[in-house]
Amino acid sequence: MPIPNLCRNSGLLLLAGALAAPAAAQRPDTTGPGLTLQAAVASAREQNPDMQAQRNDVRTTRAGMRAARADFLPSANAGASVGYTASGVQRYGAQSFGESPDYYSSSWNVGLQYDLSGTKLLQPRIARAQHQAAESRIAGYEWSLTTQVGQQYLSVLQAGERVAQAQREVERTAEHERLARAKLEVGSGTPLDVRRAQVDRGRADAALVQQQNSYGTELLRLGRLMGADLPFETRLTSRFELFEPTWNAEELVAEAIQANPALAATRANSGAARTQVRAARSQYLPSMNLNVGLVGSVYSAGDISPLVNSQLAQLEGAFAACNENNVIRQNAGLPPQNCAGLNAADPVVRRAVRRGFEQANPSFPFGYERQPLQASLSFSLPLFDGLARERRVEEARVQASDAELAVRGQEQTLRADVRAALLNAQTAYRSAQLERQVADNAAEELRLTRERFRLGSANSVEITDAQTRLAEAERAVIDAVYAYHKSLAALEALVGRPLR
Known part of the structure; x- marks a missing residue:
C-alpha cells in the first residue's frame, strides 16, 4: 500500500515497506493468481447466489408486465366432451314418460371472452411500477454486495499485513536469541537471557500461526461473497x-439523498404504493363483458328399438281411431279414409x-349439429358491496x-449517517497518523535498547519490553490504517458512489 512520506527514521521506513507489501513474508513466492478489487466485485455480481436469487425477481415482474399488456386481448377457449345415459324409464316428478334407450352424446365448443374494467386499465401501470421497484431493490442489493466485498477485501489485506508483522516479530526475536547466545559464548551474557529470548521466539511463532489462520479465514469469507473458491x-x-x-x-449529504441505492429502492x-391507491379507486368504475361462442353437439341412441316400439304403439292407437272414424263416415255416406299407412302390423x-x-x-x-352463434354483451356498475x-x-x-414516511425516515437517517461516517473517516485518518508516530518512537526505542544490550548496559527484559511495544505499535498502525479505509468504504456505501 503506498504510504505518505511521514516517516522520520529507518524504523518507520521499515514499517511503511511492510505495509506496502502485505503478507509477503507469509507467501514469499508471489506467483499465485492476482486479484484486484474490481475483479472481486465483478465476480460477486455474477456468481454470488444471493445476488442471482435477487435478479430472479425481475423475471417475475417482467412476466407481470407482459401479462398486463396481454390482458387487453380477448381470451379464447375450446372444449369437447362425451357422455353416456343408460336406458330406463324417465320420470319427472310423478310423471312417467316410458322407457328410453341408452344414449351416447358428444359436443364441442369454441368461445371468445373480453372483459374491460378500471382495474384492467391500470394494471400495466401497476406492473411497471412493481418492475421499477424490483429493479431499484436489486440495484440497492448489488451496491450493498459491492460494499461488502470491498470491506472484506480490506479485511483480507489487513490480515495479510498482520501476518507480515508477525513474521517481522519472529525475525526480531530470532535476532535477539542469536545475540543472547553470542553474548553467552563470550561470557558477557547469562543463560537466563537466552531462555527469555527463546520464550519470546516461541510466542512470536505462535502468534504467526494464529495470524496465518486468520488470513486464511478472511480469504475464505471473501471467496464466499464472490461465489468462488479462492486458492x-x-x-x-x-x-x-x-x-x-x-x-x-452537506455536499455529501445532498449527493447521498440523490444517489443512495437503498433510498432509491424505498422511493x-x-x-x-401510490399506484395501488389509484387501482383501488378504479373499483368504482363500471366493467364490461363480451362473450361470443359456437357449440356443436350430437345425441345418439345406442339402440333405437325402444323408440321404434313406442312409435309403433302410437300408430296402433292411430290405426284403431282411423278404423272407427271410417265406420262413422260409412254410416254417414262419406268415403272412408286410407288407414293402411297406420297399420303397425304391416311389415312395410x-x-x-x-x-x-x-x-x-x-x-x-x-x-355434430352446429348450434346458432351466441353472443352477449353486459355492463356492470357496482353500487354497494358492504364497504369492501x-x-x-x-x-x-x-x-x-x-x-412515504419510510422515505422521509430513511432520508433523515441517511443525513445523520453520512455526517457520522465523514467524522469517523476524519478521526481514523488522524488516528493513523498518531499511531505511526508511536510506531516510529517504538522502533527507535528498540534500536537504542539493542545497542545498550550489546554494550551490556541493558538486560533481556528491557529488550522484551521494547519488542512488545514495537509489535503492539505496528499492529496498531495496521488497524488504524485499515480502520480509515473501512470507514471510507462505509462513507462510499452511504453516498452511493466511489470517493477515491
Whole structure:
C-alpha cells in the first residue's frame, strides 16, 4: 500500500515497506493468481447466489408486465366432451314418460371472452411500477454486495499485513536469541537471557500461526461473497492511498439523498404504493363483458328399438281411431279414409318406421349439429358491496402513507449517517497518523535498547519490553490504517458512489 512520506527514521521506513507489501513474508513466492478489487466485485455480481436469487425477481415482474399488456386481448377457449345415459324409464316428478334407450352424446365448443374494467386499465401501470421497484431493490442489493466485498477485501489485506508483522516479530526475536547466545559464548551474557529470548521466539511463532489462520479465514469469507473458491496463494493486488478526507458534509449529504441505492429502492416502493391507491379507486368504475361462442353437439341412441316400439304403439292407437272414424263416415255416406299407412302390423309400415329412426339418429361421436352463434354483451356498475371497496381504498392509502414516511425516515437517517461516517473517516485518518508516530518512537526505542544490550548496559527484559511495544505499535498502525479505509468504504456505501 503506498504510504505518505511521514516517516522520520529507518524504523518507520521499515514499517511503511511492510505495509506496502502485505503478507509477503507469509507467501514469499508471489506467483499465485492476482486479484484486484474490481475483479472481486465483478465476480460477486455474477456468481454470488444471493445476488442471482435477487435478479430472479425481475423475471417475475417482467412476466407481470407482459401479462398486463396481454390482458387487453380477448381470451379464447375450446372444449369437447362425451357422455353416456343408460336406458330406463324417465320420470319427472310423478310423471312417467316410458322407457328410453341408452344414449351416447358428444359436443364441442369454441368461445371468445373480453372483459374491460378500471382495474384492467391500470394494471400495466401497476406492473411497471412493481418492475421499477424490483429493479431499484436489486440495484440497492448489488451496491450493498459491492460494499461488502470491498470491506472484506480490506479485511483480507489487513490480515495479510498482520501476518507480515508477525513474521517481522519472529525475525526480531530470532535476532535477539542469536545475540543472547553470542553474548553467552563470550561470557558477557547469562543463560537466563537466552531462555527469555527463546520464550519470546516461541510466542512470536505462535502468534504467526494464529495470524496465518486468520488470513486464511478472511480469504475464505471473501471467496464466499464472490461465489468462488479462492486458492490460499491468491494475491490481492489493489492498493489504497491514505489521504485526508476534506469533503464537505452537506455536499455529501445532498449527493447521498440523490444517489443512495437503498433510498432509491424505498422511493420506488412508495411510487408503487401510490399506484395501488389509484387501482383501488378504479373499483368504482363500471366493467364490461363480451362473450361470443359456437357449440356443436350430437345425441345418439345406442339402440333405437325402444323408440321404434313406442312409435309403433302410437300408430296402433292411430290405426284403431282411423278404423272407427271410417265406420262413422260409412254410416254417414262419406268415403272412408286410407288407414293402411297406420297399420303397425304391416311389415312395410314397421320397416318404414325403423328406417326413419335410423336416418334421424346421428352417428356418434362426430355427427355434430352446429348450434346458432351466441353472443352477449353486459355492463356492470357496482353500487354497494358492504364497504369492501372503501376498506381496500383506505388500506392502499395507509400503505402509500407508510411508504412515504419510510422515505422521509430513511432520508433523515441517511443525513445523520453520512455526517457520522465523514467524522469517523476524519478521526481514523488522524488516528493513523498518531499511531505511526508511536510506531516510529517504538522502533527507535528498540534500536537504542539493542545497542545498550550489546554494550551490556541493558538486560533481556528491557529488550522484551521494547519488542512488545514495537509489535503492539505496528499492529496498531495496521488497524488504524485499515480502520480509515473501512470507514471510507462505509462513507462510499452511504453516498452511493466511489470517493477515491
